[in-house]
């Protein structure tokens with residue numbers, strides 16, 4: 001069993017968010033810890049992606065704040081962003097770039113030194129069985145392959161906070177296992193991992209902590225060693 005990394009925490013304090021006046025997240029109070037995988041569950045439209053956007057610094061919280069190790073972080077803080085890997089639900093907007101091109105681009109944007117970047121790219125390509133696709137355009141890949149590229153791309157700068165929006169969508173069972181094992185290994189180094197998923201089996205196998213978001217409110221947050229599905233149903 002991995003150890004908690006008490007030196008790393010991410011906290012939402014009274015965070016609210018609305019789209020065009022329509023409230024989506026309501027006064028969220030929630031703390032995530034390094035060395036743990038936390039899973040975020042909730043029905044379609046509950047606000048999971050919006051919450052991940054706020055943690056990734058893609059947009060500012062309209063009320064409340066986000067704290068890294070008890071210090072408030074500004075949503076555009078570049079030092080904060082360098083510590084984050086964010087695998088989005090629909091990750092790639094550049095279908096004509098090849099796998100290696102997109103990985104280089106993302107690594108460069110994250111300031112990974114060139115030599116280290118090439119080494120890291122080769123490591124993760126091999127790890128996710130992607131070597132034979134390195135010169136394929138992203139747009140020519142299956143959904144599952146593209147998602148593995150997306151995850152590999154977010155690990156190049158070795159972030160200690162990893163946010164993942166439905167990371168196993170479109171993956172076959174073998175690939176789900178590779179992703180699961182990768183996240184467990186990565187977490188055991190002390191990283192903080194938060195993923196949203198609709199797949200209860202994955203959530204139960206993978207996570208240490210779980211939260212259930214319904215209508216923009218966290219209705220459960222705690223350890224996920226029990227029967228998450230029953231908890232989920234009971235939280236309606």
Ligand SMILES: Nc1ncnc2c1ncn2[C@@H]1O[C@H](COP(=O)(O)OP(=O)(O)OP(=O)(O)O)[C@@H](O)[C@H]1O
Pocket residue numbers: 019020024042043044045046047048049050051
């Ligand atoms: N850019 C936007 N403008 C207006 N409304 C939005 C925008 N993005 C999301 N919403 C709305 O906010 C609500 C929450 O969306 P969000 O994507 O955060 O939910 P989710 O829990 O991730 O859903 P899913 O499980 O379907 O991915 C939804 O009602 C959605 O329609």
